[in-house]
Amino acid sequence: MTGVDLVVEPGERVLLTGASGAGKSTLLAALAGILDAEGAEVAGELTVDGGDPRAARGRLGLLAQDPDSQLVMTRAGDDVAFGLENAGLPAADIWPRVDEALAAVGFPHGRDRPTQALSGGEKQRLVLAGVLARRPGLLLLDEPTAQLDPPGAALVRAAVARVTADRSATTIVVDHDAGPWLPLVDRVVEVVPGGLVEHGPDWHPAARTAGLRLPPAVDGPVLLTAEAAGFTYRGSATPALPATTAVLRSGRTLAVTGPNGAGKSTLALLLAGLRAPTTGRIAAARDLAAGVRREHREPHRWRAGELVSRIGTVFQHPEQQFLTGRLRDELALGPLRSGEHATAARATAEELLERLGLTAFADANPYTLSGGQQRRLSVATALATAPQVLVLDEPTFGQDAATWRELVTLLAEQRSRGCAIAVVTHDADLVEVLADDRLPLAMTTGERASQRVPASEERNEPGAEPWAL
Amino acid sequence: MAEQAVRPSSVDAVEPGRPGVRWRTVDIVVAAVLGVAFGVVFWAWNLVFGVLAAPLDFFPPLSAILNGVYLMPGVVAALLVRKPGAAVFASTLAAAVSLLLGSPYGLVIVVYGMVQGLGGELGFLLTRYRHFGWATAVLAGVTAGLSTSILDLSLYYPVSQEYPFWAFTLPYTVFTVISSVLLAGVLGLLLVRALARTGALSSFAAGRTRV
Amino acid sequence: MGAVTSLALGPTAGTRLGRINPVAQLGAIGVVTLVLLTSLDVVTPAVVVAAELCLLPAAGLSSPWDLWRRTWPLLLGASSVGLVNVLLSADAGVITGVGLGLRVVGLALPGVLLVATTDPVRLADALTLHWRMSTRFAFGALAALRLVPLLIGEFESVRLARRARGVEAGRNPVARARLLGGIVFALLVSAVRRGSRLATAMDARGFDSGIPRSNARGSRLHRRDAAFVAGTVAVCVAAVTSSVLTGAWHPVFVG
Structure with a gap:
């Protein structure tokens, strides 16, 4: 990134937003004074407290995305103590x-709580506690909720709101997702190609669903059915999935929602x-x-x-x-792998690269792509065999x-080409624009059956299917 | 998951192409990650060692061909982290982890880990921690193989009527060194380069040099 | 993955053996190792293993499932060592085979006991405070150890993801080895990335600040720790004595 001017006053709360890859994180890293000297070229001046950010490192606190790569110790209290021992x-x-x-972030457990037993939102609040215990003058939060489910993200934001309310830091x-942070900050600065844009207090980001025109669903035959299917891990008393019924139809999307666990x-x-x-079974129709x-x-x-x-899967x-x-x-x-000829397989690959705008990276290593590119690639690998059923786990997470x-x-x-899609998601917008059938799962222990909730355009049709219990 | 934007620090001034001698936190943690990973490999290898060695029993020194696996963490860690001591640290930690998982050798395995690490370290010391290509990898494989041969032969198979020099000591050493060169040196460097191609080593000199 | 799961190190439930300081446990392991490695009979390891088995309840390993989960690879290794020696060595009898098997168990069990009773954080505390190990290296290693349970969880996802991509080995052992190699490499990439991020997070909390680190938990040595080591020595002496008295004593002097 080049040509950036930004002044932040003591006690201010600023949101830096912008599309992925615009350089938000680079700016943050430079501020944190931990940008690798072996890997970067720095021009211009960047000061924290009027000096080199490296010198101010002890007064900085950083909360990053992935809670699992920020916890060091095995118990909650020890982890908070880690930063104080270092001092x-x-x-x-x-x-x-x-x-x-721990009290400040609303951590719900005692000091002896094993960190392994915490949920993502709890871990992230624990990391925040560890950062706060060092009483930083500058608190840097790098997409701290990107890997959390909505309830967990809300709790982390509430904790941030609580600890920053007194403006001591x-x-x-x-965060590229500006909306939820707006009530918590004094200023919004957007990183755009070529520089920074300051937004006024009434600014709201455009909804990502705005102006989105999607090809419609088509009603086709049933391809795959979960008939009271359940799953229990060996040695576990409670099922990971109580008996559940779900139907995947050609040309329709089933959204599976519900809390973690x-x-x-x-x-x-x-x-x-x-x-x-x-328990139960998964039945594939003859067509599939x-x-x-x-x-x-x-x-x-x-x-x-x-x-x-036949069935393409995209993992989280x-x-x-x-x-x-x-x-x-x-x-x-x-x-x-599905037995296609090498020439045909290569042609499919080139075509998909073209469609995804990844042709320039055709020879790159997949691991070196950005998060968004990796996600598109993983969807494309599932599409490469033109499967009739697509199963996706949180495809829009953090995008x-x-x-x-x-x-x-x-x-x-x-x-619309007749693929049956099952998508597991917390993303309400995704459900809104894409779901034709919904399967909300709840935390229950007894047997349960799914319910077909017709999506918007056919909400008035009575659900006549025998499996709509 | 997005790219790792915030990279670990490097406080020391660094000449291009020659990493500083001081260990950054990321050096310690990633060397330790290798140590722990190979500790699990050691544990698994210990399990199958007896089974794999059995068919080689017609010529006992031949079982030394299986020794190379134990020499991998030291050489791989040094090729990746490029700091003096990396081989000893990772190798000792690997041995300690295999001990915690349940090692049929008891605490002696930690002594082995340390000596094997020192052996690998010697190869890098001889090239003064300046070169990390094929020659150094093979050299470190040789020195690591020699170190464990010396320890094995003096602890368990001292030259005697039962273990004559020409029929046991020498072939045992040769097989260990061959195994070490192939697994620790050649496979080790291939592993580091494969890791570098995934972009996972962007914090390390090993991840930035073009190969 | 049983034993690896047992390294899914976390805080351990309070056990009686867990109250022994980790460095005292390590000292005891040293004593046991020394004695077992120098003896090649059946009586010495038998006595040592019997003593170790007596410690199992104190380590909270009383349920058979728990015990099996932590020791199956060890038992497998021991029986294979025993069998291989009985079947393949011309001069080895059944007794020698049993002795070697017991020796393997006797050497490996203390490690299992240590892991079952000791939070790795306390181990790092003890090593840095009593044995003056470098805090940066000890806690760096601790951070790496913490990634193990995460990787175990990931192993299954990576394996399933490969099947979803059309890759499975079937019964072909070479294909199996290649598949396993691919999975292990994917996990290693993930571990190195996580490790790098973890290092950043540690630095951001002042791990690299150069200030001498304090320790919030401390690590104290009590009289019971000395008693534990002394007890271990006593058991070993008893083992060797009974071995000598029964005429089985067959020492190997190393060095």
């Missing part, structure tokens, strides 16, 4: 400050033919199973090569799905507005 504080002074910081929040991702794995249900060597079998017993051309973390060292090979892999719109459009296109 060389005597033990007697440490514990009162630990308790104070200058606060800079970086309700079994959404487990249901996705069952529908995707990756795990065997421990045609050509499978033993087509009466459930999808989890299909061979991987048969599965990949794209990098877990990458298998090769080049984008081109990555996209050709699925078609090759900026531009990527979000691209993904939604891509999925709607697949839907």
Whole structure:
């Protein structure tokens, strides 16, 4: 990034927003004084407290995205104490400050709570407590809620609001999703190509759904059904997914929603033919199973090569799905595995690269792509075999507005060509624009059945299906 | 997940191409990550060692061909982190982790880890921590292999009627060194380069040099 | 993944053995290692293993499932060592095989006990305070250790993701090894990335500040720690004595 001027007064609370890759995080890193000297070229002047940010490092506090890469110790209290030990504080002074910081962020457990047992939102508040205990003069928050579900994100924002209310620390929040932070900050600065734009107090970001025109759903035959399917891990007393019924139809999207721990991702794995249900069954219609060597079998017993051309799956973390060292090979892999000829597979790969605007990266290593590009690539790898069913786990997690719109459009296109889509998501906008059927899962222990909630355009039609219980 | 925007610090002034001697936190943590990962590998290798060694029993020194796995963490860590002491740290930690998981060798394994790390370290010391290419990787493989041979032969197989020099000591050493060069040196460098291509080593000199 | 799961290190429930300082436990492991490595009979390891088994309840390992989960690889290793020696060595009898198997158990069990009873943070505290280990390296290693449970969770996702991409090994052992290699590499990439981010977070909390680190928990040595080491020595002496008395004593002098 080049040519940036920004002055932040002591005690101010500033939101830095802008599309992914615009340089928000780079600016923040420079402020944090921990930009790697071996890897960057710096021009111009950047001062914290009127001096070099490196010198002020001890007065800075940083809260980043991923809570799991910020916790060091095994117990909550020890983790908050970590930063105070680093400052060389005597033990007697440490514990009162630990308790104070834990209380300030509204941490709901005691000091001895194992950090492994915490939810994402709790972990993130714990990290915040660890940062606050050091009493930083400047608090830097780098997309601190990007990896949390909405309730967890709300709790983290509430904690931030509480601890910054007294203006004892200058606060800079970086987030491409500006909306939720607006009530918490005094100023909004948008990073755009070429510089910074300051926004007034009434500014609101454009809704990402604005002006979005999607190809419509088409009503087709049933392709895949979960019939009272449930899953319990070996050695566990409570099921990860209580018996659940769900139907995937060609040309329609089923949105699976609900709180963490309700079994959404487990249901996705069952529908995707990756795990065997421990109760009930997953039934593939003849249209879907045609050509499978033993087509009466459930999808989890299909061979991987048969599965990949019929049911495409996109995991929550794209990098877990990458298998090769080049984008081109990555996209050709699925078609090759499903038995396509090498030339045809290569052609499919080139076509997808073109459509995703990733041709320039054809020989790049998938791991080196940006978050948004990785996400698009992982969806594309699933589309490469033109599967009739697509199962996606949180496809829009942490994506900026531009990527979000691209993904939604891509999925709607697949839907209108007759693909049945199941999407597990917390994203209310995604459900709003794309869901034709909904399956809200709740935290229950008994048997439950899904309910087909007709989406907007057909909300007046009575649900006549026998499985709409 | 977005790119890691905020990178670890490097407080020391650094000449291009020659990393500073002081360990940054990221050096310590990533070397430790390698140590822990190879600790798990050690544990698994210990389990299958007996089974794999059994068919080689017709010529006992031949089982030394399996030793190379134990020499990997030291050489790999040094190739990646490029700081003096990286090999000793990662190798010792790997051994300690395998001990915690349950090692059939008891606490002695930690002594082994340290000596094997020192062996790998010697190869890098001989090239004065300036070169981290094939020659150094192979050299470190040789020195690491020699270190563990010396320890094994003096602790368990001292030259005697049972373990004659020409029929046991020498072939045992040769097989260990071959195994070490192939697994720790060659495979180790390939591993570091594969990691570099994923962009995971952007904080390290090893991740920025073009190969 | 049983034993690896047992390294899913976290705070341990309060156990009686857990009240022994980690450095005292390490000292005891040293004593046991020394004695077992120098003896090649069946009586010495038998006595040592019996003593170790007596410690299991004190380590909170009384449920058979828990015990199995933590020790199956160890038992597997021990029986394979025993069997291989019985079957393949011309001069080894069944007794020698059993002895070698017991020796493996006797050497490995203390590590299992230490992990089952000791929060790695207390281990790092003890090592830095009593044995003057470098705090930066000890807590850096601790941070890396904390990534293990995360990676175990990721292992399954990565494996399933490969099947979703059309890749599975079936029964072909070479394909299996390649698949496993690919998964391990993906996990290593993830671990190195996480490690780098973790280092940043630690630096942001002053880990690299150069100020001598204090310790909020401390680590105290009590009389019971000395008693524990003394008890271990006593057991080893008893083991060797009974071995000598029964005529089984067969020392290997190393060095």
